[in-house]
Amino acid sequence: MQPYELSLAAAAREIRERRLSPVELVDSVLDRIEQVEPHVAAYVAVSAEQARRTAREAERDAARGSCRGPLHGIPVGLKDLIDVAGEPTTASSRTRAGHRAASDSTVVARLRAAGAILIGKTHTHEFAYGLTTPQTSNAWDQGRVAGGSSGGSAVAVATGAATFALGTDTGGSIRVPATLNGVVGLKPTYGLVPRHGVTSLSWSLDHVGPITRTVDDAALVLTAIAGHDPRDPASVAAPGADYRPRRDPDLTGVRVGVPRTYYFEHVDADVEAAVRRAVAQLEALGARLVEIDIPMARYVQATQWGLMVPEATAYHESTLRTVPELYQADVRILLEAGELMGAGDYLRAQRARTLMRDAWARVLKDVDVIAAPAVPMGAVPSGRETVTWPDGTVESVSDAYVRLSSPANITGVPALSVPVGHDAAGMPIGMQVLGRPFAERTLLLVGHAYERTQPARSLAPSPENAGTR
Amino acid sequence: MSSAALTPPEAARWAARAGLPLPDERHCAVAVTADHIHSVVAVLRELDFGDTPPAGAFRAEEEQRDAAV
Numbered sequence: 001m002q003p004y005e006l007s008l009a010a011a012a013r014e015i016r017e018r019r020l021s022p023v024e025l026v027d028s029v030l031d032r033i034e035q036v037e038p039h040v041a042a043y044v045a046v047s048a049e050q051a052r053r054t055a056r057e058a059e060r061d062a063a064r065g066s067c068r069g070p071l072h073g074i075p076v077g078l079k080d081l082i083d084v085a086g087e088p089t090t091a092s093s094r095t096r097a098g099h100r101a102a103s104d105s106t107v108v109a110r111l112r113a114a115g116a117i118l119i120g121k122t123h124t125h126e127f128a129y130g131l132t133t134p135q136t137s138n139a140w141d142q143g144r145v146a147g148g149s150s151g152g153s154a155v156a157v158a159t160g161a162a163t164f165a166l167g168t169d170t171g172g173s174i175r176v177p178a179t180l181n182g183v184v185g186l187k188p189t190y191g192l193v194p195r196h197g198v199t200s201l202s203w204s205l206d207h208v209g210p211i212t213r214t215v216d217d218a219a220l221v222l223t224a225i226a227g228h229d230p231r232d233p234a235s236v237a238a239p240g241a242d243y244r245p246r247r248d249p250d251l252t253g254v255r256v257g258v259p260r261t262y263y264f265e266h267v268d269a270d271v272e273a274a275v276r277r278a279v280a281q282l283e284a285l286g287a288r289l290v291e292i293d294i295p296m297a298r299y300v301q302a303t304q305w306g307l308m309v310p311e312a313t314a315y316h317e318s319t320l321r322t323v324p325e326l327y328q329a330d331v332r333i334l335l336e337a338g339e340l341m342g343a344g345d346y347l348r349a350q351r352a353r354t355l356m357r358d359a360w361a362r363v364l365k366d367v368d369v370i371a372a373p374a375v376p377m378g379a380v381p382s383g384r385e386t387v388t389w390p391d392g393t394v395e396s397v398s399d400a401y402v403r404l405s406s407p408a409n410i411t412g413v414p415a416l417s418v419p420v421g422h423d424a425a426g427m428p429i430g431m432q433v434l435g436r437p438f439a440e441r442t443l444l445l446v447g448h449a450y451e452r453t454q455p456a457r458s459l460a461p462s463p464e465n466a467g468t469r
Numbered sequence: 470m471s472s473a474a475l476t477p478p479e480a481a482r483w484a485a486r487a488g489l490p491l492p493d494e495r496h497c498a499v500a501v502t503a504d505h506i507h508s509v510v511a512v513l514r515e516l517d518f519g520d521t522p523p524a525g526a527f528r529a530e531e532e533q534r535d536a537a538v
Contacts, residue, residue, distance in 0.1 A: 348513040354523065
């Protein structure tokens with residue numbers, strides 16, 4: 001096994017026990033980037049020399065017995081909405097030409113303090129306003145979409161081009177690409193991870209979180225980046241916590257809600273079968289399954305759009321007037337049309353959000369977590385615009401990818417996506433585990449318990465061999 | 470499109486009132502997209518909100534801006 005293939009937890013163990021140096025790990029990941037990048041284009045920019053320099057410092061510290069914790073010497077890819085002092089935050093947009101971040105975002109400062117090594121900035125769908133990340137190819141099939149908007153981050157982790165990554169999630173942008181590339185994604189509770197220094201798509205829906213190879217890895221990253229920062233007005237003063245799940249978790253007594261409505265409607269048959277198998281596995285681990293109904297399902301898309309569309313347009317107000325031609329066509333038209341939404345629609349969405357949060361809280365009194373598909377279908381071929389369901393319903397690919405993710409953005413509840421199989425085309429499938437606000441430990445426990453029953457997950461097939469399916 | 474659909478000139482006028490003058494060639498596409506967005510969010514008019522307040526948060530006290538990491 002090469003160092004780039006190690007999970008975060010495994011690499012941390014090797015570094016701590018002095019069997020692997022941060023320099024070896026960083027060199028291995030940089031070599032891997034050179035190998036896969038021509039095929040998948042996950043990165044906007046790679047900071048090879050800086051990463052090697054930081055790795056040498058981390059190696060010296062480790063040799064002196066000074067290890068900052070499990071992220072010490074671990075290479076991380078950052079979605080290019082996240083500020084790193086002195087570097088451009090491009091948002092994968094031509095409108096950001098010449099940008100230079102004045103200071104580190106909170107999450108980057110915390111990752112640096114924890115000893116992580118910034119290896120590069122990863123592609124996003126322009127300004128996170130989309131679900132495919134067209135610049136980047138899927139890790140499993142270069143003819144299919146990476147998912148988005150954190151497509152570069154997910155593909156980097158899935159191919160071994162980063163040991164872990166950070167993404168952002170406004171309507172599924174961590175969980176969708178994580179699922180489509182067969183890795184783990186965590187959208188934390190709204191307010192748990194500060195967004196200071198992270199380019200916004202929609203202030204009231206944006207979250208920052210980890211994309212990793214395992215649930216255990218996601219817990220390690222969350223422990224490093226969670227915690228109050230008043231510079232993000234949504235940040236909550238929650239006490240620091242160690243989110244890492246117990247090694248041999250027992251799910252006895254855990255009540256798992258299985259939706260009768262919404263989450264299994266208009267879902268690919270392979271996805272439904274794989275998720276139901278995973279839910280049965282949770283039951284075999286001692287969990288009690290409870291059928292639930294999803295409240296206010298009819299209003300999910302309306303609420304998501306009613307919040308996101310005007311907030312995104314407001315964020316881009318200035319550049320939409322000065323350099324509109326620099327936006328990609330799909331993003332420009334949404335920003336322009338957003339100018340026509342009235343305050344009444346926005347306030348109705350905000351009031352619907354209050355109702356939805358309260359209704360979900362009532363459901364989550366009766367169950368500890370909800371287990372459901374993360375995404376209705378696997379990665380589609382690049383360029384496909386719509387999906388037709390067996391009842392004849394036609395849905396846009398973007399709407400389908402957002403549909404099962406956005407309830408957690410609207411309500412703010414935490415949501416974890418975990419790979420649970422592959423569809424007939426060999427594309428990864430994910431299960432989503434949702435829970436009460438700030439119950440990340442329960443989500444991670446359930447996800448980790450499931451993962452422990454499965455064979456160790458391997459990286460996506462090497463792109464130079466995989467081609468297109 | 471419903472009878473209440475925006476015409477391209479209406480879309481242009483609304484955008485101009487919002488402070489965004491649109492070039493002629495954008496009027497049609499913006500009208501169609503704005504109509505689609507409207508059709509999605511209009512569903513919320515079915516809800517009886519009663520006294521439900523909006524979800525936006527506001528604190529009277531200014532946040533401390535010099536937080537340590």
